[in-house]
Amino acid sequence: MKKIKRILTVVICVNIASQLYFNFLIQGFTIAFSVVVFSIFLYNYVELNPIKIAIITGITTSSYKFLWFYSSNSNFTKIFERVTPEVIFFAIYGIIFYFLYYRDRKRDLTKFTISIFFCDFVSNIIELCIRTKMVGIDGNMIRDLLIVACARASVTLIILIAMKYYRLFLIKEEHEERYRRLILVTSLFKSEIYFMNKNAAEIEDVMRKSFSVYEIVSKKHYPDELKNLTLDIAKDVHEIKKDYIRVMRGLEEISNDKIDVEQMKIKDMVNILELDTKDYIVTKNLNIELDFKYECDFYVSEHFYLMSIIRNLVFNSIEAIDSKKRGVVKLRIREIGTEYVFSVSDNGTGISKSNLDFIFNPGFSTKYDKETGSICRGIGLTLVKDLVQDIFKGSISVQSIENKNTVFTVKVPVDLFRG
Structure with a gap:
């Protein structure tokens, strides 16, 4: 289910990004921002097979464009010839990426940038060859495609670095918030333990007095019922004191381990x-x-x-x-x-x-x-x-x-x- 959601996310975002483009070199050949978006998803969604996701993305993007063009132009053959090379572009892109980067399974940003540069350049060359039927391609075109590939790879790298630092910023902010909460909770904890320590001394005093009452009752030969009652009170206070101190010591240990800041x-x-x-x-x-x-x-x-x-x-x-x-x-x-x-x-x-x-x-x-x-x-x-x-x-x-x-x-x- 998670994979399906991520595939849908890639498809939708790439389709939206494909609307940002400009015509380049020949009619029908476009340079779009969608390739940058697609590359970013490939880097972040490592569990998605790049070949499969590239083919799915290419088909959906081309289908959307086909329907858009067909609504204003009923020439089916021309529209098909115009959008089909884009499917091939994404397919070639995914295959090259798979062999250059994905199989290694290591998240190396330098290697990733070099890989998407070659993916972009080679895929564009193949798409251009299909559209021109190998006619009219010269050194200037190849140079321009190198520049485009370099530019899109650079933009992708900049965005990924920015995302990385943004994540680090959020993590740092979250850690600072936890630290603040920890300081406050520990201060409350320690002050309450301090108060409990004072209470423990008072419980000790009550216990001592209760035993004194028992001794007085015993010496004065009061009824056994009263003597037993005073002894029970003294014993109960003693048990309460033991439980109280045990809980208090446990809380002290927790608070001492909670945070280590000397000043x-x-x-x-x-x-x-x-x-x-x-x-x-x-x-x-x-x-x-x-x-x-x-x-x-x-x-x-x-x-x-x-x-x-x-x-x-x-x-x-x-x-x-x-x-x-x-x-x-x-x-x-x-x-x-x-x-x-x-x-x-x-x-x-x-x-x-x-x-x-x-x-x-x-x-x-x-x-x-x-x-x-x-x-x-x-x-x-x-x-x-x-x-x-x-x-x-x-x-x-x-x-x-x-x-x-x-x-x-x-x-x-x-x-x-x-x-």
Whole structure:
């Protein structure tokens, strides 16, 4: 089925390209762009037998021309004599190509170009001989056909090289897109693992307390039912802790193998984040403008965590903007004194004064799904604060005017990045 589709593609494209031609040397002998198109297909569709596809293409192209000429001229014999040599041209072209290039099965562009040059030249000579019945052919005609063959082979080569570089460009672009996604996913992954590590310590504390309760109940001679219950709780917490740590270690191994980048420049991180955020805005059909600027550039070793911090703040800003107004989210990165200062601001709904003191608390969230009523889990800003303080030894603050704007400011020591 795939071969049939490709044969049809060749036939249709060559027929369309055959309309671009000019008369040459004698009446009925034309130089068409279709030969260039046919050669390009021969190079790319290596699974098609060139002799068969050449004969099929020659017959269909000649049949189309026959019907076109016959509609305006009823002289069947003249029209037949005019279009038949074209079938022979394609047949000879396919046969020569088969023996010069196709049988070798190696995709050598230099050899291919030389082969189609000879195919073009010899096929044209044979077609011209048939049309003139070997009368009137001279050295000038042969020279002109050499020039034509050289020109069409050169055009074919240029197009194939252009196609090759275009494919490489697309592959490079696709790889860059995958790399960007990998950086973002890994940063999310690592920040969540960091949060899980903190939770593991809290689970350990709960387990220790539950065993303490069991010991107290045992010493105070409380009923066996209560003693057994406290022991079961302690055991359950211990099992939960073991499963939790096992999952966490597995995720850590995956994230460590995911990408091996020791450090990144801040400008590259901003570019990756900006592209990702723009894609999100377009996908969600949001009326939001991004204004990302960095006044300094430096290498970041813990770039996954820093990416997670900035991305969390940027997406918080996006979520804070009412869909009815034109939103603006700004990111600024500056070096002020001994600190790098990251600020993320928006012109969204702002944060009420009563909530400002609680936004970094675990579980606190003012966001909810209007359709389901589900409240967000509320660890975004808690995680951001923990990462800023624990990983970067910095600080985070927020200023907000309700229904006007919000600015989150992160400050980290310059020495942390230069050490």
